[in-house]
Amino acid sequence: MMANGRVADWLDRLPSVRGRYAFDVDLSRTVWFRAGGRADVVFRPADIDDLAHFLAVRPADLPVTVVGLGSNLLVRDGGVEGVVVRLRQGFRDMNVRWEGERALVEVGAGALDMNVARYCRDQGAGGLAFLSGIPGTIGGALRMNAGAYGSEMSDVVVEARALDAAGSLHVLGPDEMGLSYRHSSVPGDWIFVSAVLAGRREEPAQIAGQMETINAEREASQPIRARTGGSTFTNPAGHSAWELIDEAGCRGLSRGSARISEQHCNFIVNTGGATASDIEGLGEEVRRRVEEKTGLSLDWEIRRIGRHRRWPPNEGGGEDEA
Numbered sequence: 001m002m003a004n005g006r007v008a009d010w011l012d013r014l015p016s017v018r019g020r021y022a023f024d025v026d027l028s029r030t031v032w033f034r035a036g037g038r039a040d041v042v043f044r045p046a047d048i049d050d051l052a053h054f055l056a057v058r059p060a061d062l063p064v065t066v067v068g069l070g071s072n073l074l075v076r077d078g079g080v081e082g083v084v085v086r087l088r089q090g091f092r093d094m095n096v097r098w099e100g101e102r103a104l105v106e107v108g109a110g111a112l113d114m115n116v117a118r119y120c121r122d123q124g125a126g127g128l129a130f131l132s133g134i135p136g137t138i139g140g141a142l143r144m145n146a147g148a149y150g151s152e153m154s155d156v157v158v159e160a161r162a163l164d165a166a167g168s169l170h171v172l173g174p175d176e177m178g179l180s181y182r183h184s185s186v187p188g189d190w191i192f193v194s195a196v197l198a199g200r201r202e203e204p205a206q207i208a209g210q211m212e213t214i215n216a217e218r219e220a221s222q223p224i225r226a227r228t229g230g231s232t233f234t235n236p237a238g239h240s241a242w243e244l245i246d247e248a249g250c251r252g253l254s255r256g257s258a259r260i261s262e263q264h265c266n267f268i269v270n271t272g273g274a275t276a277s278d279i280e281g282l283g284e285e286v287r288r289r290v291e292e293k294t295g296l297s298l299d300w301e302i303r304r305i306g307r308h309r310r311w312p313p314n315e316g317g318g319e320d321e322a
């Protein structure tokens, strides 16, 4: 591989690890929006110790960003500087232990929410079916206090484990995580590595029924097969973001190939070939129109990372992340 300038800056300075580095990785291939730029380096640590070692000995000026499944994420077109950490194998274990009727489900932060929901169903651990409606990882769900259908992470988290920027492990109870609506107050540079979630004994068939209902409702109300980042904006207190967007006449509004979904107008959809700049620009236009019409200011729920401009211009090449 011919390293671009930025990648070459890091190449000789990356710590030796047991996991895998990939260079100049096209993130648009894996994030839900299917848009945006490249990462200088993607690091998939082998396990928690490997990640802790990497964080402890990395060069102090090396930026580190963790990305889950990219289902609530916009990667800007100029790409992400430094190392993007992705938790895959080594971070997907699931275990349940029972305290009477109470299930304590220990899950790795790289586990997919849907797989955790299926695992809990099979184990007869109820109360976690809502995870089947959230298309991300447990790490992303902890960071976003993800929730759906009347439950959210703050209702079920018993504890979470996270590495700080220096690689030290912290065990956090729910109070220390500061979970509120789509927010955790855990420092932004900490990386969740696992969690213990509480469930209760329930018949697998009953849990399966709840998951089917959730799935049917999602199919009917959200563009779940589209290239999207989920809800674009959080709901302002006492209001629904989608209603405000509708009221401001933004349903179906488009910029380039980015479009406000007709089905659920708090979703932006990449209809094919949208740039991150199209998507972000459309979001900003919606914010402007909503404020003009209603006086209310919408806050982005989607996390935006990276640089605005493509640098250097994408000339192809580099590794793609499978």
Ligand SMILES: Cc1cc2nc3c(=O)[nH]c(=O)nc-3n(C[C@H](O)[C@H](O)[C@H](O)COP(=O)(O)OP(=O)(O)OC[C@H]3O[C@@H](n4cnc5c(N)ncnc54)[C@H](O)[C@@H]3O)c2cc1C
Pocket (backbone or CB within 6 Å): 032, 065, 066, 067, 068, 069, 070, 071, 072, 073, 087, 109, 133, 134, 135, 136, 137, 138, 139, 140, 141, 142, 143, 144, 145, 146, 147, 148, 190, 191, 192, 193, 222, 223, 224, 225, 228, 229, 230, 231, 303
């Ligand atoms: C079709 C669709 C429907 C959706 N429906 C819902 C819904 O009903 N309810 C809901 O809450 N959300 C919903 N979402 C949004 C999204 O699925 C959730 O926010 C999800 O929790 C994000 O997880 P992720 O792994 O994809 O995180 P990413 O999108 O990759 O990242 C989101 C944020 O989490 C951080 N992060 C990721 N992993 C870690 C980690 N291990 N440690 C620390 N920080 C981390 C990232 O740095 C980033 O800031 C939907 C999205 C889509 C596309």
